[in-house]
Amino acid sequence: MSVMEQDSAGVPARASLFNDPKVRGIFYQLLLVVVLGLLGYFIVSNTITNLERQNIASGWGFLSNTAGFGTNQSLVPYSETSSYGRAIYVGFLNTLLVAGVGIFCATVIGFVVGIARLSNNWVINRLAYCYVELVRNIPLLLQIFFWYFAVLRSIPSKREKWSFFDTFHLNIGGLRVPKPIWEPGSQWIGYALIIGFIASFLISRWARKRQEATGQQFPTLATVLGLIIGLPLIAYFIAGMPVSLEHPNFVESGPILLQGFELNVGINVIPEFLALTAALAIYTASFIAEIVRAGIQAVSHGQTEAAHALGLRNGQTLRLVVIPQAMRVIIPPLTSQYLNLTKNSSLAVAIAYPDLVSMGGTVLNQTGQAIEIIGIWMMVYLSLSLITSAFMNWYNQRMALVER
């Protein structure tokens, strides 16, 4: 490329337009645009004609019709009388939930395993190696089935339970946890939390500036934790303890089908969610572990030695010297793992987790509006991917080497 540009810049333009690289460049670009445009026009018009010929109704009106089917997890109020649009929205939120929790867990597991891969301890090192090699070579769908059916086969039935600390209960119907009930006055806790975050931000900025100017350190982490946890806690007591917990209710007598945990009391984390999140997190974590290992190994050992020579301890070396440099290598491939995890969550449909594809698929089948539904799927996954990579690119830029 650069050679050609130099040529065209150095030599005066030739007489024939046909041989002018600039003109030819523009011509082929235009040609590409026209061909793409024609192709798009052909696809759209062909689809419209075929739909009309086969008497398939199209349009978005179906979204406000009554759905008529239920679901086993919705983050917003939803019933059989809600609309198709609402059903798709419920599926969308479920996708967001499983992707968010999955990304968080995958990152934590991935960093731990990735660092363990570099451990001098032979057992830890080999364990991490086996985990990575085993998990990333087994297809994800198989792992989802493994986690789901292994979970179902090994935990107590509906009428029994395992309890932990008398607060968490597990059986085949899911993991039951107490549900917080927000009474009037509880909004103060939220305000306190927001104030805590703002104060933490300001204090850590001030502490950093002070350290840069004077070299004096400030216990930032302890202060921030105190603000974020302590302030809402104080607000909670001042407002008169406005939050109560609704505990899951285990019924042991009466009609046999009503025994076990009462429906809609407390929070029930369904086994489909547990299995899907576990599978996604563990699978993706094996890739993240390799990315983290590669990232850390990319930082030359001289950096560690130099840091030690300056008198930094091991922990400080890792935190202040090695990890910041490793992050520059880690973030770009990490982004694609996050995108993969989000897209892979669509395998949910295999184990009855009502995600966007599952709910959308049901709507598709009830209405037959294939093109509209697939359009929604494409738009949602595209947007999620673009938002994720935009955020990660922003983060990457912040972490990038600032050349002075």
Added chain:
Amino acid sequence: MGVAATTAAGATTLEDVKAKGFIQCGVSQGLPGFSNPDAQGNWTGLDVDLCRAMAAAVFGDASAVKFTPLSAKERFTALQSGEVDVLSRNTTWTMSRDTQLGLNFAGVNYYDGQGFMVRKDLGVTSALELSGASVCTNTGTTTELNVADYFRANNMPYEIVAFEKADEVVGAYDAGRCDVYTTDASGLYAQRLKLTSPGDHVVLPEVISKEPLGPVVRQGDDEWFNITKWTLNAMINAEELGVTSENVDEMKSSDNPEIKRLLGAEGSFGEAIGLSNDWAYNIVKHVGNYEETFNANVGPDTPLGISRGINALWSDGGILYAPPVR
């Protein structure tokens, strides 16, 4: 570009089918008795036999058919887009499907209704005792809608767990994830065979819906629609007239004018639907009449053990009634 446009607009399904030499038939992914592949990949079942009968009618060869296993979710799109020529996959005939999807239902080859299956040790004897139950079913079916209607109408809370494939529904129900497995009654009997101990489960007496199951074709191709419709009718009429794959050769010389018209010895009914006049003879000869395929696939002597019930001929107290060939 041009090719896609011509096929879409020009040739009829019959011409397409004749050109490629076989019928592409959409079936379920594995429902014993209706459409199920064996270890060698040979498909058998009531729905499969309908496609084989169509192949016999068109080609005189019941094996000129290829099967595409489809999930409940994929089936209509596969038919609309031309991936399959006919959908013979325990599909319920409903008004919205008939009128809004660009499809035509060509008749009913099995009258079904939705039922519930539970573990015997729950001690439940009626579907009205299912309050608070968790219910396993397939996504994207009328089943899912019926169960919602039923539980709501009877004011019973429930939890739905909906899977894409029937095998996963069976697996989850077998593991105890759900108290109840609901689908068409025929499907319950078929899927029960896949459970660890089929004897521990019982199908409740309530039938909560009408599920007329039948073959489906694309709208706008009357010729193919007629072939599908009359293949089914020929099988039912053959049973009514006592024509079986065993006696069809002798029956060809029968004096009964109805049999003569059916088997092509009189009139030209085959040509009227674009086929040869021995179309129905071929169906009965190579596949059998309705009773034969029913008994071979789902009848009392099969593992499913389904009695004819309302699927008996109208003359035997059932509701199976095919228009006459005349």
